[in-house]
Amino acid sequence: MKLTIQEVAEKAGVGVGTVSRVLNNHKSVRPETRERVSAAMQELGFIPNPHARRVAGGKSYTVSIILQVVGTEFYIRLLSGLEKTLETHRYDSALFPLIGRERLERYLNSSTLAYQSDGIVMASHNLGDLYPDGKLPTRQPVVIVDGNSCHYDSVYLDNELGGELAARALAALDGEKYAISVHQDLDTVFKTTVFQDRMRGFKNYFENNHTAMPEANIQTITFDLENARRATQHILDTATLPVNIFAAADLIAMAVIDETRARNLEIGRDVRVIGFDDHPWAKEHGLTTLHQPVEAMGATAAELLVERLSGYDGAPRQVRFEPRLIERRSTLQQEDSEI
Amino acid sequence: MKLTIQEVAEKAGVGVGTVSRVLNNHKSVRPETRERVSAAMQELGFIPNPHARRVAGGKSYTVSIILQVVGTEFYIRLLSGLEKTLETHRYDSALFPLIGRERLERYLNSSTLAYQSDGIVMASHNLGDLYPDGKLPTRQPVVIVDGNSCHYDSVYLDNELGGELAARALAALDGEKYAISVHQDLDTVFKTTVFQDRMRGFKNYFENNHTAMPEANIQTITFDLENARRATQHILDTATLPVNIFAAADLIAMAVIDETRARNLEIGRDVRVIGFDDHPWAKEHGLTTLHQPVEAMGATAAELLVERLSGYDGAPRQVRFEPRLIERRSTLQQEDSEI
DNA sequence: CTGAAAGCGCTTACAG
DNA sequence: CTGAAAGCGCTTACAG
Numbered sequence: 001m002k003l004t005i006q007e008v009a010e011k012a013g014v015g016v017g018t019v020s021r022v023l024n025n026h027k028s029v030r031p032e033t034r035e036r037v038s039a040a041m042q043e044l045g046f047i048p049n050p051h052a053r054r055v056a057g058g059k060s061y062t063v064s065i066i067l068q069v070v071g072t073e074f075y076i077r078l079l080s081g082l083e084k085t086l087e088t089h090r091y092d093s094a095l096f097p098l099i100g101r102e103r104l105e106r107y108l109n110s111s112t113l114a115y116q117s118d119g120i121v122m123a124s125h126n127l128g129d130l131y132p133d134g135k136l137p138t139r140q141p142v143v144i145v146d147g148n149s150c151h152y153d154s155v156y157l158d159n160e161l162g163g164e165l166a167a168r169a170l171a172a173l174d175g176e177k178y179a180i181s182v183h184q185d186l187d188t189v190f191k192t193t194v195f196q197d198r199m200r201g202f203k204n205y206f207e208n209n210h211t212a213m214p215e216a217n218i219q220t221i222t223f224d225l226e227n228a229r230r231a232t233q234h235i236l237d238t239a240t241l242p243v244n245i246f247a248a249a250d251l252i253a254m255a256v257i258d259e260t261r262a263r264n265l266e267i268g269r270d271v272r273v274i275g276f277d278d279h280p281w282a283k284e285h286g287l288t289t290l291h292q293p294v295e296a297m298g299a300t301a302a303e304l305l306v307e308r309l310s311g312y313d314g315a316p317r318q319v320r321f322e323p324r325l326i327e328r329r330s331t332l333q334q335e336d337s338e339i
Numbered sequence: 340m341k342l343t344i345q346e347v348a349e350k351a352g353v354g355v356g357t358v359s360r361v362l363n364n365h366k367s368v369r370p371e372t373r374e375r376v377s378a379a380m381q382e383l384g385f386i387p388n389p390h391a392r393r394v395a396g397g398k399s400y401t402v403s404i405i406l407q408v409v410g411t412e413f414y415i416r417l418l419s420g421l422e423k424t425l426e427t428h429r430y431d432s433a434l435f436p437l438i439g440r441e442r443l444e445r446y447l448n449s450s451t452l453a454y455q456s457d458g459i460v461m462a463s464h465n466l467g468d469l470y471p472d473g474k475l476p477t478r479q480p481v482v483i484v485d486g487n488s489c490h491y492d493s494v495y496l497d498n499e500l501g502g503e504l505a506a507r508a509l510a511a512l513d514g515e516k517y518a519i520s521v522h523q524d525l526d527t528v529f530k531t532t533v534f535q536d537r538m539r540g541f542k543n544y545f546e547n548n549h550t551a552m553p554e555a556n557i558q559t560i561t562f563d564l565e566n567a568r569r570a571t572q573h574i575l576d577t578a579t580l581p582v583n584i585f586a587a588a589d590l591i592a593m594a595v596i597d598e599t600r601a602r603n604l605e606i607g608r609d610v611r612v613i614g615f616d617d618h619p620w621a622k623e624h625g626l627t628t629l630h631q632p633v634e635a636m637g638a639t640a641a642e643l644l645v646e647r648l649s650g651y652d653g654a655p656r657q658v659r660f661e662p663r664l665i666e667r668r669s670t671l672q673q674e675d676s677e678i
Numbered sequence: 679c680t681g682a683a684a685g686c687g688c689t690t691a692c693a694g
Numbered sequence: 695c696t697g698a699a700a701g702c703g704c705t706t707a708c709a710g
Contacts, residue, residue, distance in 0.1 A: 002703095004702090014680075014681085015682070016681090016682095016705090017681060017682080017683095018681075019704095021680085021705090021706095023705095028680085029679070030679060048703085051389075051390040051393035051703080051704090052394045053703080053704055055685095055702085055704070055705090056685075058686075058705090060390060079436070095434040095435065095436060096433070096434065097418070099418070116388070224565075225565040226564040226568055255565075343686090343688080344687070354696065354697040354698070355687090355697085355698095356697060359688065360690095360695095362689095367696085387687085391687035392687080392689075394688070394689090394701095394703060395688040395701075396689045396702080397702075398689095
């Protein structure tokens with residue numbers, strides 16, 4: 001059952017060094033030899049022992065992904081982008097939930113896998129509130145995704161721009177303007193600034209254009225459907241139709257749509273709404289929203305980390321992704337379009 | 340920076356073999372020597388390289404925890420129980436989110452950490468729908484927690500009993516009886532039967548006691564606050580007060596309480612509710628609920644796995660935990676008690 | 679381009 | 695009870 005490069009070498013009629021070289025994609029292997037070895041591995045069903053690779057080569061080919069444990073679509077997509085790309089480069093990944101600070105410390109301080117991995121991907125966290133100097137106490141390369149820090153390679157969406165784009169689209173519509181944003185629980189280690197960024201951009205647009213956007217029209221809620229629903233009710237109870245709402249996340253926009261329907265009002269005519277994320281289901285609901293290339297962001301973060309692990313040692317790189325406004329029925333002022 | 344048992348051995352004035360022995364808690368080390376070595380490790384801040392241990396000893400001291408990625412209180416508590424106990428036994432753990440089937444296959448089939456770990460803890464899944472024979476395709480020891488399978492050591496709560504206890508408590512109260520249960524999304528790999536089990540016990544009680552519990556009084560919803568709220572509204576819109584509601588999870592019970600208050604009705608007098616879980620916050624809300632020793636279940640699962648990893652090879656063991664009814668204000672019929 | 683050999687940091691019989 | 699030595703499965707200069 002336990003295969004080693006030993007048997008692969010024999011089968012292929014080469015030395016173990018050569019097997020190791022094809023395993024590591026060394027350029028200095030004749031294509032023909034490489035072929036033969038690959039075939040042997042294939043036939044035998046050989047799987048290299050990552051622990052041995054680590055011991056011998058000083059690399060574990062393992063990356064730790066630290067994130068808040070939430071089952072939201074965003075993280076599932078982000079993870080998928082990360083893992084797919086890491087796999088391409090023959091890196092494996094393990095998840096470490098960011099539940100509390102002492103837990104994070106433990107990860108970083110003991111003989112844990114998290115610590116022994118070659119690098120760390122940190123999701124949705126700028127590290128500032130966690131560590132005064134904004135650095136993780138580790139010597140591993142770190143990349144940040146869905147957040148940014150001047151100390152580490154970072155991949156982030158320009159959320160502020162997203163807020164601006166939403167504001168501009170909303171401003172073009174007639175009727176009152178509202179927004180529903182999200183605030184994080186204060187007692188969590190998990191801190192993201194994405195929602196604040198979106199709202200900053202949103203408000204800025206109105207300010208810069210001397211358009212009215214009363215602070216009172218902005219509600220900030222915790223991230224769940226029920227609160228989103230309640231916030232929508234609050235708006236619809238008091239506002240004069242039509243109203244235009246910027247929901248800082250698609251999920252919230254869905255609550256707006258639901259409540260609108262529950263009141264027999266019409267999306268597009270009475271209530272216009274713009275979401276944020278462009279999750280796969282946004283399309284079928286005709287939701288105008290800001291598209292966020294989540295998988296691509298994950299993939300890019302993975303690439304950056306792999307480069308570091310391959311020896312790149314330049315200054316921290318900031319990769320900025322731009323959100324794109326996807327216009328759908330939920331902001332169409334005209335009477336119902338065909339579909 | 341990189342310390343090895345070499346330097347520890349020198350510092351302690353012993354051979355590397357001895358250092359290794361104290362590392363592995365071998366009995367055959369003189370207490371005095373053990374002391375000296377421990378002190379040396381302490382001083383040097385030595386951390387053993389788990390990969391080397393794996394290669395040399397054939398064990399990685401690593402356990403894979405496979406679970407649905409959801410940030411619910413239940414899983415955070417379960418994880419805490421698991422990890423704490425594993426740590427005691429010097430095992431490390433990594434999380435592998437059960438997002439899709441192909442992902443699980445990948446974990447189990449490649450040179451991944453999940454595959455290379457010494458054992459697997461599978462949470463909230465009976466494996467039946469995932470694999471026809473109800474077994475994970477791996478040679479690693481597996482233990483199941485919050486679920487059970489005749490093929491593996493399992494640690495589970497008697498959810499059926501919990502349902503019965505809830506029914507009995509509800510039956511003792513005057514007024515109509517209702518229940519709000521939970522169904523899983525069908526398109527998820529994640530399958531748990533806990534809610535079905537709770538409802539089976541609940542219904543059984545009424546049947547066995549020839550008491551009325553119309554099927555129509557039972558609603559089954561997806562697990563979120565908004566649906567819970569809606570289900571409660573449905574009940575309160577139609578029922579005659581007082582009503583007694585069994586909520587299959589504390590979170591749902593909270594929605595019942597919220598909606599009750601929103602209608603200016605009184606918990607205990609107009610609406611009685613029993614939850615399930617006894618999460619820490621249940622107490623402060625005066626929620627009567629079924630206590631579930633989540634951390635203890637995690638700890639027990641960890642113990643069972645460690646025993647397997649230490650060589651135990653008996654038949655699968657089933658450890659059943661019993662829920663306990665905790666009576667609080669939410670089922671107190673009397674007029675308001677003082678606090 | 680490739681083989682033989684030393685080495686990674688640990689564990690574990692084997693002697694004593 | 696403990697040291698010296700072989701070995702775990704791989705990687706990587708070092709020669710050729």
